[in-house]
Amino acid sequence: MYCFTEVLYHGKNHLISCNSAEKIMFSQHNPLFSVDGSLSSRSQEFLCIFLCACTSIICCSSDCHCVTFFLNLHQHSFYYFFYCLQENRQFGSKMTDSKYFTTTKKGEIFELKAELNSDKKEKKKEAVKKVIASMTVGKDVSALFPDVVNCMQTDNLELKKLVYLYLMNYAKSQPDMAIMAVNTFVKDCEDPNPLIRALAVRTMGCIRVDKITEYLCEPLRKCLKDEDPYVRKTAAVCVAKLHDINAQLVEDQGFLDTLKDLISDSNPMVVANAVAALSEIAESHPNSNLMDLNPQTMNKLLTALNECTEWGQIFILDCLANYTPRDDRESQSICERVTPRLSHANSAVVLSAVKVLMKFMEMLPKDLDYYGTLLKKLAPPLVTLLSAEPELQYVALRNINLIVQRRPEILKHEMKVFYVKYNDPIYVKLEKLDIMIRLASQANIAQVLAELKEYATEVDVDFVRKAVRAIGRCAIKVEQSAERCVSTLLDLIQTKVNYVVQEAIVVIKDIFRKYPNKYESVIATLCENLDSLDEPEARAAMIWIVGEYAERIDNADELLESFLEGFHDESTQVQLQLLTAIVKLFLKKPTETQELVQQVLSLATQDSDNPDLRDRGYIYWRLLSTDPVAAKEVVLAEKPLISEETDLIEPTLLEELICHIGTLASVYHKPPSAFVEGNHGVQHKGLPGSAGSAESESPDAVSAGAATEAPAAVIPSQGDLLGDLLNLDLTPPATTGPLPHSGGMQMGAMDLLGGGLDSLLGGDLGGSPAMGAGFGAPPAAMPPAFSAPVSGSLYDLFDLDNGVGMPLGSFCPPKTVWLPAMKAKGLEISGTFVRHAGVIQMEMTITNKAMSVMTGFAIQFNRNSFGLAPAGPIQVPSPLSPNQNIEVSLPLNTVGPVMKMEPLNNLQVAFKNNIDVFYFSCQYPISVLFAEDGKMERQVFLATWKDIPNENESQFQIKDCHLNSDAASNKLQSINIFTIAERTVDGQDMLYQSMKLTNGIWALAELKVQAGNPNYTVSLKCRAPEVSQCVFQSYEAVLKN
């Protein structure tokens, strides 16, 4: 005995793994039983084993969704299967009130099937209800499709509606079966009862099966011309449904024209639905001009507007908003007819009317009386919207936000209604706050501030933060209130509530940017709260403040250093800000902060994975190393003031959003294209230009234009790194101005120049050679010179430890006149160089030989071979009166920019006073560059000596020197030429000596001293033979002295 079993399932390929394919229906002519799918996994497993055991499986697929298995089951297997299923079945007890929602019992489908086929009407209806309930909670009851469809032919309207509901849900998954329903639909469309006719056409449109839509056309055509308005209004919407399924079909069948005719229908609701349907269809055909809005249709629509339901009024108003009137007169007449809608109880009607008015108002001349009247009429309904339910208030507030930006005059006197109520939902509170700020003006600022201060003590953290931020925005917006705002913020900081403090610091930063050099007295208070800042934005703001006002904060370097410790744990925002702030600090106080800046640059460039950070680090590095003047101009550039309207919506977007008042776009403040898929309703809309009244409109247009042109000054939003970089540091494009060239130096702002620059370069060379090459420093002359100036004095100590006494009173060449008074309008400078305790000093005597006092001294070096640069500004007690002279000692370092000079030890100096800038050049003894750690290990010395090719060796004679070798050695050691070894060959003392230049060049020397012979011979070996001549001069100078 064989059994014919049908297993229906959709979707997946493997019954075994499929959870949604639970519906297995067995039938043997009559439905025998059905199995609901919520079998335990074990029974499913069993089922599979069973199915595999079946003698043969014929698989035939008629549709991709539906696979039918015909199983020829062996009798024995079948019984076994049946038995298993019995085990799983639980018969539900009689159900109670919410019975339909009780969890589906196993085997319920089977029961339902039986009930659906029952003869009793009541039982049938009950069964359909159960099916719908299961459908609602998400169970798949599609297996009952044929049985439910069988119930369709009934005169019971309620039952019919339920069956239709079922059909709408499942027809798509069972298209073949759905055809069974077509006949009933067609028949129902002829029913004498208009309610049934409408129901049929309404439901048919919801069944998205191609075959059904074909059958739909004829009934729909009839219904569109039905005598009953109820049927017509339903048919009108049905056209839109059909269009959604098959647009081509609707066009071919000419339904669009019929729909257009319905706009002239006598029944207002039919008109409204036809308008809604046409608008929707038109949206998917942007260029079809389907709506064909002309004055005649407008008139019809405006007439229907007075008569139709509230919803119909919304459809019509939304449609009117797409119309562009021909002239201001038409515009005015439409406005006049729309204005009464502002008194409608339905907020959506009001908002849609506001949209129409806002749009058409653009065309009205501003000097027209009516224009003013209209503006006045708009305010009360907008305020009334705020007494609606909170959700609607929210929508209204989002729209008011737009309206206030477009036409601030409408609500300028209505500040009070936006005061936050204690019980408002948070989303309403936040929106109200936004609008309060927009409406804040000098007239009402006192009240607003009092309110904001009140809000800042509330409970909700977000709200409090926004309130604090709002105080800052008020300060920026209303200049007169700035002082009060700042003091309010300080009060709030005193509360020590963590998030209030942080928020306050963020806004104070903005206030500083709006009013520079006005409220810096509060910085001390801010610094007190440094420890409590744990949010990136607040930390970044604080760091910015410290960097920006580094010169006024005594311990700025300590503060920044404290942030630097956890550099890698900070967020990017903070890291970037810290980098910038330290560079600023360095440019302001170069002497004390070299180390800090090196540290932060290497942290940013070498140890960071963040490309933004690295790039910014490199930019600074390169700037500092190539051109400090430019660096200063860039980094310390004057920042543009931030504008008062910091968060205005961009004007073109605002115009578009005004055209979308009331809709989601206006709630999100985004154009529809940002959140709508496909091309449904994403056409770009814009406000109409004013017609024939350009003169009167122009002031507004100009101001709008101005707003577009000045978008640069925007507070960078949190996390907007690019904006941050551009705004805070690099904004002024003028920084690419003339850069100083070696010939003529720019003398502006040069007094501070100098410190630490070369060490940056050196560090770079040491750390990342790839970048070093990019900097274009002469590589031969510039091996790492990094630690020398810093660590020099330390070596002193070590040397003392080694017992090598440092002779006091190191060699000092006599002063020579560098700049004669003749050439320098009375200024005479003579000077010399000396190295003392590891510091190179430029000793100068400045004499005023002019008739008037001199002030404002500053000094600047041109690039030179060893990067000599002043370590700080020159300290000349000014004024220098006539005939007064003064001894000045200028400490130098060797971290300045490098350029090879001829001769090597030439130094070009620019010297400035209140009269002029003067240039001179002088030569420094290279001995001042000999470092204290120039003593080479013996072995190294030997190896190096051998290693340096012989062509690099040069010999010099020093004549008339009457020192013995020990004395010579001592003398030389005073200028850091160290004797490493000494031997005597044939009565000739050979001294092997080494010295190291500040830039890391080693020079090795062999000094031959022969007793009795006043002529010494020096052999110098150096990898950079250029220096030999200079070194020799030093030998000669010191030994002959």
Added chain:
Amino acid sequence: MIGGLFIYNHKGEVLISRVYRDDIGRNAVDAFRVNVIHARQQVRSPVTNIARTSFFHVKRSNIWLAAVTKQNVNAAMVFEFLYKMCDVMTAYFGKISEENIKNNFVLIYELLDEILDFGYPQNSETGALKTFITQQGIKGQLQTKEEQSQITSQVTGQIGWRREGIKYRRNELFLDVLESVNLLMSPQGQVLSAHVSGRVVMKSYLSGMPECKFGMNDKIVIDKQGKGGASDDAGKSGKQSIAIDDCTFHQCVRLSKFDSERSISFIPPDGEYELMRYRTTKDIILPFRVIPLVREVGRTKLEVKVVIKSNFKPSLLAQKIEVRIPTPLNTSGVQVICMKGKAKYKASENAIVWKIKRMAGMKESQISAEIELLPTNDKKKWARPPISMNFEVPFAPSGLKVRYLKVFESKLNYSDHDVIKWVRYIGRSGIYETRC
């Protein structure tokens, strides 16, 4: 337009799900549950966008109603529709609760099919709907042809809110002027904001299709009349008239007529409905004045003294007076002394609630309380929520007066005089707060 409508219980189980548009799938049901109902943080907007699908939700007790769409719909309309949906459901089966929704789910589906077609709201006036969607069902076959066309013309017609052929033995109407007066006052007694939002609710039991005209002491109307009529009358009536900031009307009111003539004429729906809403801000009678005095005695004690003064005619009685004095979260004990009524500290609400049953006009009463606090190391100061007040007074704080409500029914033989009219004024507190 609206792509689908779901109703959930508080657990997020879906009770009703009706999908209107093809772009809304079953997964939308779950998306809302996961992202809004079960969201870890409270959702901070009634509109949520999840994966380019927008969800609008409102909550009624613990039932969530959510409308879903993928298009740029009219957001205000969607919310208005959701409220309307709630009204309709309430009108059919009372309170919106899980129980009621489950018991009436077939009805709800039927309603949803009727009032929302392809996502477009259709006629949703309960009066009209009740003519052909009934809880008992099976009215279809009983209807005669005339009845059917009457239904359809009412549903689609100009006067969708009223059916023809209503007959009453006694023609009667009730007008309730319900006002809620809102106040925010500074501790020093300065009025920060005050407004009255009022409603005129009408219960009409009138036969036929009566034409009504409603008149009140609207300043604009009275000034106009004053100009037209005797000029010496203008000053007198001007005093009694009120300036209405804005008003909105039930859809039965002819708005264009109001706009041009400022007359309120309409054919009323049968039974109870809200004729108009209005808002006034000028010359409001504030029925009560609250004078707070809060003194912090050290860190562990607060002394509160509140005086309330009634400010209306001594012959009138205010009722259901309740003053709510908030207390800090770390309150450990409260001692209250009040001259009148009963006062209790309610720890669960963090407030002292002082109730007075009745109070005549021009009287004064006082409460004083000592609040003991537990010492805390919380740095944040107590936010001092405002003292709020509830009451009910038998007059309209805005000063609104109903001048007339005329009824004309030309077809039936009853005149304006035959109609029994009742007018009542109730002023209630809205958000009536005084900061302390």
